[in-house]
Amino acid sequence: MADSDDQLPEANENNNSDEGTISSFSLPDLIVYTVTSDPQYPAAGDSVTWTVTVKNSGSGSSGPFNVAFDDDDQPSLLPTETESVTSLAAGSTKELTFTHTAVAGDQYWFLVDSDEEVSETNENNNSHAVELSPADLEITGVSYSPESPSVGDDVTWTVIVKNNGPGNATAFNVAFDDDDRPDLLPIDTKPVSSLSAGSTVHLTFVRTATQEESYWFLADSDDQLPEANENNNSDEGTISSFSLPDLVVYTVTSDPQYPAAGDSVTWTVTVKNSGSGSSGPST
């Protein structure tokens, strides 16, 4: 106001004041800039540290706000965890971390300004969702021992299961069966408590050898793990060569050694298996 102390007599005393209003403020625009995780491919069962970089991509600075982490798509309501930021200048970034043990089937959401404390040029770019990384189990080998069993021998089957990743695997079962549906009533199953990405596990099953039988192996036979590829979990094994017996009459002896007519004679017959396989019952 001019002449606010009214020291000057003026021709018009009614045009000395005006009002000022800032016509446009510079507003911030908070965004989730990046989300990274440790481990890089987080999977169910892992303790995962999420690092969220929040950026103010607007032209005005921001006052205090919260960043929410949640396991559902409403992170403004009862989030799993929140972190506070006191201010963020235009163009600046701020890193926040959330540590949480991942649960199978989970997805996670991050939301900037979850309590809507900051007016922004864009309120619709504040959230970001991430998924867990699946495992991929694959049967990479089936073998048996001994190499040429006889019918009736105990044969040990060894199956190699690999987790191709990228995520670690939590508990699953491996089934062994004599038909092509090892998911249904298998002969035997073996549990695996966990298998990290890139690792393999050997499992053994013992079965009495029977000619003309094939065996099937299935990883994650109870479908406990969601996987990147569900179509590489089974394999088949068949014994390719059996050892056969070769029975021969080896010796015949008598008691008495030189029997005569009328003697009561005990004949002892020794039968030998000169083959490489063992024999079943014979008469």
Ligand SMILES: [Ca+2]
């Ligand atoms: Ca925004």
Ligand SMILES: [Ca+2]
């Ligand atoms: Ca806002």
Ligand SMILES: [Ca+2]
């Ligand atoms: Ca698989």
Ligand SMILES: [Ca+2]
């Ligand atoms: Ca599976």
